[in-house]
Amino acid sequence: MLATMNTCTITKLARAFGLSRSTLLYYDRIGLLPPSGRTAAGYRCYTQRDRQRLERICHFRQAGLTLADIRTLLSSSGKPNAKLLERRFRELGGQLLELRSQQRLLASMLKGVAAGKCPPAVDRVMWVKMLRAAGMDDRAMGRWHTEFERRAPDAHQEFLVSLGIPESEIQRIRKSSAEGAW
């Protein structure tokens, strides 16, 4: 008899929050989320309070804070400590820029592959498929062209040509991209 109606075991808690058992074990080990009790058999017993704490933890994790930061936030509870948030926000901005540059870089690499010796049939259709697979919708794809046009117009032109897109459509795309009118 474990669940006294209000407690739950580690795997159940993990599933409820979309985490892995290992993660909760880890959180226990570092003292971030020790279960309120144990059963006779030594099983961890998580209470409602534990669940609430975990919810806050997940919330902060979602926002990308480190466990150390979260510990600080939870212990010095009350004070929102906007400094931490602001710092993280700044970091996020950098990360976004970095990711976008990665994407551009990868794009050019794939372009190189497509244009180079080993042409794995990366034509327009294939590209659109890949971009969709990467989670892009039409709007995002428009933004992608806009970014490409803004940062590297020449490469953008080259890229479109490499996809075998007719000149007339290239003009249209680049014009739209330049205006950001998506």
Added chain:
Amino acid sequence: MLATMNTCTITKLARAFGLSRSTLLYYDRIGLLPPSGRTAAGYRCYTQRDRQRLERICHFRQAGLTLADIRTLLSSSGKPNAKLLERRFRELGGQLLELRSQQRLLASMLKGVAAGKCPPAVDRVMWVKMLRAAGMDDRAMGRWHTEFERRAPDAHQEFLVSLGIPESEIQRIRKSSAEGAW
């Protein structure tokens, strides 16, 4: 006498590529970038070829490939292996989405802080400052509003109100955001 004009020491190489000495030591240890030679004293001697290899490594790292993948790419040189790139591209798309959601979340948290008890004077000016500090330019800020409006119109409204922006301007901003006309 170390530098025979074409070789350089570990720290110099590290500085040239914006890496730490430890990183290069690590790359040597795992056999990813062993220096071409050593001085009599045993100091690592990096040649031009080593630098080129490191440049490729950095290039791939920039794109987010793991060192294992990079090793594969560099050893099976020639074959572009578009599979790896494509896979990474997919991952990137996911990461970008994730980051954007983080940003939104953080935004709402900061909003809460601003609206809540501990008001660290997060008004409009402060926000713009923060967003700029996060690397946003006007265009990016427009996109940010657009995203906000698209995904959470109510929260967007609330947010703008919380910044003390007059109703008339809020209308204007939200209308523009909805159209994505930035």
Added chain:
DNA sequence: ATTGACCTGTCTATTACTTCACAGTTTAGG
């Protein structure tokens, strides 16, 4: 009671580094 599925705890491995400690080497200045 027993089987089999699923659960538990602990311990170890992973990635890409970083930090540390300690001893030898090079270099610039006096």
Added chain:
DNA sequence: CCTAAACTGTGAAGTAATAGACAGGTCAAT
């Protein structure tokens, strides 16, 4: 020539956030 700073090497240990292996515990159905 000497000394102090700055560099070098090795090796060990630490980091985040899990993932996986493993032996054993628990539970529902038979």
